Amino acid sequence: MNYRNLIKISFKALMNNKFRGFLTMLGIIIGVASVIAMLAIGQGSKSSIRSQISDMGSNLIMIQPGNGQFGGVRQSAGSMQTLKMEDYKRVANEAQHISHSTPIVSSSGQVIYGANNAPTSITGANTEYLDIRTYKVERGEMFTDEDLKSSKKVCVVGATVVKNLFTNGEDPLGKVIRFNKTPFKIIGILEARGYNAMGMDQDDIIIAPFTTIQKRILSITYINSIFASAVSEELSEAATESISSIIRENHNLREGEEDDFNVRSQEELTSMLSSTTDIMTILLACIAGISLLVGGIGIMNIMYVSVTERTREIGLRMSIGAKGRHILLQFLIEAIIISVTGGVIGVILGIGSAAMIKFVIGWPVQVQLFSVILSFLVCTVTGVFFGWYPAKKASGLDPIEAIRYE
Amino acid sequence: MNTIIKADNLSRDFIVGDETVHALRGVNFTIKEGEFVTIMGTSGSGKSTLLNLLGCLDTPTTGDYYLDGVSVRSMDKNERATLRNRKIGFVFQSYNLLPKTTAIENVELPLFYNPKVSQKERESRAIEALKAVGLGDRLNHKSNQMSGGQMQRVAIARALVNDPVLILADEATGNLDSKTSMEILSLFQSLHREGRTIVFVTHNPELSEYSSRTIKLKDGRIIEDVENKNYRR
Numbered sequence: 001m002n003y004r005n006l007i008k009i010s011f012k013a014l015m016n017n018k019f020r021g022f023l024t025m026l027g028i029i030i031g032v033a034s035v036i037a038m039l040a041i042g043q044g045s046k047s048s049i050r051s052q053i054s055d056m057g058s059n060l061i062m063i064q065p066g067n068g069q070f071g072g073v074r075q076s077a078g079s080m081q082t083l084k085m086e087d088y089k090r091v092a093n094e095a096q097h098i099s100h101s102t103p104i105v106s107s108s109g110q111v112i113y114g115a116n117n118a119p120t121s122i123t124g125a126n127t128e129y130l131d132i133r134t135y136k137v138e139r140g141e142m143f144t145d146e147d148l149k150s151s152k153k154v155c156v157v158g159a160t161v162v163k164n165l166f167t168n169g170e171d172p173l174g175k176v177i178r179f180n181k182t183p184f185k186i187i188g189i190l191e192a193r194g195y196n197a198m199g200m201d202q203d204d205i206i207i208a209p210f211t212t213i214q215k216r217i218l219s220i221t222y223i224n225s226i227f228a229s230a231v232s233e234e235l236s237e238a239a240t241e242s243i244s245s246i247i248r249e250n251h252n253l254r255e256g257e258e259d260d261f262n263v264r265s266q267e268e269l270t271s272m273l274s275s276t277t278d279i280m281t282i283l284l285a286c287i288a289g290i291s292l293l294v295g296g297i298g299i300m301n302i303m304y305v306s307v308t309e310r311t312r313e314i315g316l317r318m319s320i321g322a323k324g325r326h327i328l329l330q331f332l333i334e335a336i337i338i339s340v341t342g343g344v345i346g347v348i349l350g351i352g353s354a355a356m357i358k359f360v361i362g363w364p365v366q367v368q369l370f371s372v373i374l375s376f377l378v379c380t381v382t383g384v385f386f387g388w389y390p391a392k393k394a395s396g397l398d399p400i401e402a403i404r405y406e
Numbered sequence: 407m408n409t410i411i412k413a414d415n416l417s418r419d420f421i422v423g424d425e426t427v428h429a430l431r432g433v434n435f436t437i438k439e440g441e442f443v444t445i446m447g448t449s450g451s452g453k454s455t456l457l458n459l460l461g462c463l464d465t466p467t468t469g470d471y472y473l474d475g476v477s478v479r480s481m482d483k484n485e486r487a488t489l490r491n492r493k494i495g496f497v498f499q500s501y502n503l504l505p506k507t508t509a510i511e512n513v514e515l516p517l518f519y520n521p522k523v524s525q526k527e528r529e530s531r532a533i534e535a536l537k538a539v540g541l542g543d544r545l546n547h548k549s550n551q552m553s554g555g556q557m558q559r560v561a562i563a564r565a566l567v568n569d570p571v572l573i574l575a576d577e578a579t580g581n582l583d584s585k586t587s588m589e590i591l592s593l594f595q596s597l598h599r600e601g602r603t604i605v606f607v608t609h610n611p612e613l614s615e616y617s618s619r620t621i622k623l624k625d626g627r628i629i630e631d632v633e634n635k636n637y638r639r
Contacts, residue, residue: 009518312502316498318487319463321516321520
């Protein structure tokens with residue numbers, strides 16, 4: 001008895017009961033399809049959060065003062081002055097796995113042009129800021145290292161600022177705006193980016209040389225924060241550690257002493273924001289998994305009925321020379337054919353419905369190969385597992401009784 | 407002439423609850439190649455039990471049974487399955503054809519369980535067997551499109567397809583009307599003339615007239631074993 005013959009026999013038996021076979025398959029189809037679709041929705045929303053966060057900057061690492069105490073009183077991060085230019089210089093020169101870095105000083109206030117004004121904030125940074133935050137200059141140009149050295153009063157502005165100040169369609173390039181009475185010449189306009197995941201307007205921005213802000217507006221010697229870019233997403237944790245140890249050393253912090261600064265990478269932000277999605281994904285997948293299980297029980301049920309119904313056939317097969325294992329394999333193969341065919345249809349349907357969800361509702365959906373393989377594997381195992389008992393029962397029948405079964 | 411069947415003091419006991427039922431109490435006979443034997447008996451006479459033993463579906467409690475010279479008693483289930491597949495052709499009262507399946511596919515069935523037979527050979531042998539029972543023109547008819555007589559012919563073809571040393575028929579005409587019964591009986595007789603060994607188990611005394619020998623059973627014992635010198639052909 002070769003397996004090809006057995007598969008032929010099983011297939012033939014299934015074809016004799018097409019509708020029933022299809023109904024049995026339906027359980028598996030729905031199970032597999034829903035597992036794939038649910039995981040695709042989960043993965044889709046996760047990666048959409050990820051992409052929104054990476055919009056903030058390429059592998060952004062933010063270093064801010066924090067946990068500072070002054071005379072036993074904890075200070076708010078904004079008011080702390082613990083981050084110095086010296087820290088930035090060492091980070092820029094010594095930290096590993098970072099590609100760009102900039103000191104940040106910022107101030108908020110009113111920006112004025114002619115008769116128009118708007119509340120906004122001005123960010124002082126160096127030339128690398130654009131690369132770190134992945135901004136692009138649409139027209140004009142970014143300020144230069146020369147401008148930084150000479151604390152020149154020039155700035156690059158975002159689309160919202162342009163919209164608020166230049167209401168009559170004037171060309172903003174070359175115009176002078178005033179921020180808290182200090183005049184700044186607009187030398188570049190940034191490409192519009194819209195709102196980020198947290199609902200912040202990314203175009204409401206004015207970037208100027210940090211030296212200008214530090215000296216001419218704020219009159220301070222410290223810096224508000226340091227932004228850096230890790231070389232890659234994978235290395236962002238290593239970069240974070242490297243930065244931390246450099247600043248700790250620079251701040252003369254002893255072992256066991258608390259950091260007086262915070263280093264945050266995008267990774268942390270991503271995992272924080274996607275934890276809810278993760279839970280939802282697991283929940284959805286569990287429900288889908290249960291439906292797969294129910295589908296498997298459906299297979300077992302039908303195979304049991306089938307064995308009882310075909311007792312005489314089994315008796316006949318045994319009398320003409322089928323061994324117990326032939327009967328076992330026959331019914332097992334039937335169960336596997338049902339589950340595998342159901343699995344294939346389920347995979348197609350799952351991918352199809354994921355595409356439908358993307359197309360009709362517009363949700364971000366991402367079908368993962370892993371979920372396809374997993375659910376396919378699970379449904380095959382389900383077929384074997386739930387097909388085993390009925391098949392075992394069939395193979396254990398006594399041919400004498402089975403052949404006379406009414 | 408070879409001895410096909412040798413029953414050596416065959417006994418078969420069944421334990422029903424606390425009681426032991428002696429279905430067969432020491433049966434002795436031999437059947438030679440080319441004989442057409444009717445085993446007759448009323449219900450409860452032990453003829454079904456004897457049929458199961460002769461068909462290698464069951465093993466005797468004591469005594470031994472030799473089919474084509476091979477002792478069956480010590481064989482396990484799988485060995486007996488193979489033995490049945492190679493040496494015995496069964497014909498049942500209720501045909502036992504696979505539903506919604508063509509005549510050829512039904513007849514091929516025993517050869518499916520014989521790995522030595524290729525698909526091509528399987529098909530040609532099935533067609534040959536169907537022609538032998540007069541169904542050469544109904545090869546692809548499905549079992550539900552056939553009459554009782556035709557179905558039984560398919561079943562006989564199925565019993566012939568593995569070229570068995572013994573054809574075992576269990577009330578093979580029990581479900582058929584008298585005219586069709588005659589046709590089936592004459593088919594058995596023509597198989598007999600070709601030299602087949604046939605054992606026909608029945609409760610119907612009339613049928614013994616058609617065979618060359620009659621063994622009568624009662625209460626698990628043989629009460630009569632006669633040759634029919636002038637049986638109806």
